[in-house]
Amino acid sequence: MINSVRRTVSTCVLAALALGAAACSGGGTGPAHPARADRPAQSPSAAPSPAGAPTLAPGPGGLTRVFKNAARSKERVVALTFDADMTADQGPRAAAGEHFDHPQLISTLRRLKVPATVFMTGRWADQYPAEARDIGADPLFEVANHSYSHYAFTDDCYGLPTVPPARMRTDVERAFTAFRRAGVEHVVPYFRFPGGCYDKQALRALAPAGVTAVQWDVVSGDAFATDADAVSRQVLDGVRPGSVVVLHCTRSAAPTTERVVRTVVPELRAKGYRFVRVSQLIGATRKG
Template sequence: MAGITSSFAPTGKQIALTFDACGGPGNNGIDQALIDLLIAEHVPATLFLNKRWVDADPVRVRLLAANPLFELANHGVAHKPLSVTGRTAYRIAGTASPMEAAEEMWANHERLTELAGHPPRFFRPGTAHYDDIAVTIVNELGATPLGFTINADFGATASATQVRHAMNTAQPGDITLAHMHRPNSGTATGMTSAIPALRANGLTFIHVPP
């Protein structure tokens, strides 16, 4: 959809990794093995944090914000698809009006600004679904709507092998999506093998460019 950044123009063989923390019942954990891997391998990543996940443990959010490898981004308040008509995505009802769409973004924008000391550059709604009016709302509220080119772990349901295979398709300019709130998923193990393989193929990791 027009107005959503889903890839970027690389200056070399660069890709950008993003991870969502969706929050809510059963989803407020952290895949510490994944975070530790990114730190050990010096891999920058953009972390899309839902307000429920943020409020479950603000201390860990401050720690993530203090690490220059990680850029914090906005994953909404209640993990709703961003819509002005209530459109459903993946069986989750979306926001039902322009005001509700703005509220789904703005409260967490303010919360992340408070915790990180500066406003987040990017917003990605629950399920990464937007309609065209919602995209305009995000832009008007001062953030860039971000999508992705590679869905690496299918909402943290993929096996480690599936994660590795998805990541191994990455090409320069890709933005990958995976999840960081389910420590028992295959994401960390899959990334453990995928990151060295991507580097062996000459790819490097950067934050999503402006």
């Protein structure tokens, strides 16, 4: 019953986030140095594939593969992922003072020495180029693609505007271009669907981009949450060896996340967990 309630609450919170502040964490169905702005332009779909960043081979029918978590093994590893969300049309809100970034969270991850994967929208990188560049320059982190616009890749995805199928790949590649323009390093060829919503049509459309789609198996519930303890409990109760946890790097939409990190990191370490980036989980999956 408790788990059922948590799933319901998480879905409602994620829907609110998608509608109100363009966060990306719904339940879906379903190399380190890329080219900088001062380097010759190259194909966006080829640019983000760094040496040593593993991807999953296409699935049946050539569809983009989806990674949710690593195999459950005796090795207690977990990947914390943070969605840096901003939609293409939220510039006026940022200009009016709304903060879609979260420097304190990044500082806390550094202080605690927690590797993490940041799924960044291209619009976020355009709005905060210095912060995007700073995150990408730190080898503790890796930057992955969360689309440019943060518009949905399926219909009926928490009220988000929809990207037409013919423009899905373009939207993803536009985000990689925004990363290069900002001088972001440590970009990996992973993609997270806005709202977590995808179908076969979306997976087929993204196949030429050469990315691996990354979802999660632990919803933190940090979107618009005001009770950091409740979010922390949900993460701690959900984590298993090989888990991918979805959180957010957006002050206005996820104000408790930094406090949650300060709670869950030491507790998970006390349980024997080691924090890794998504690329390390995918690499381990390919070897297995």
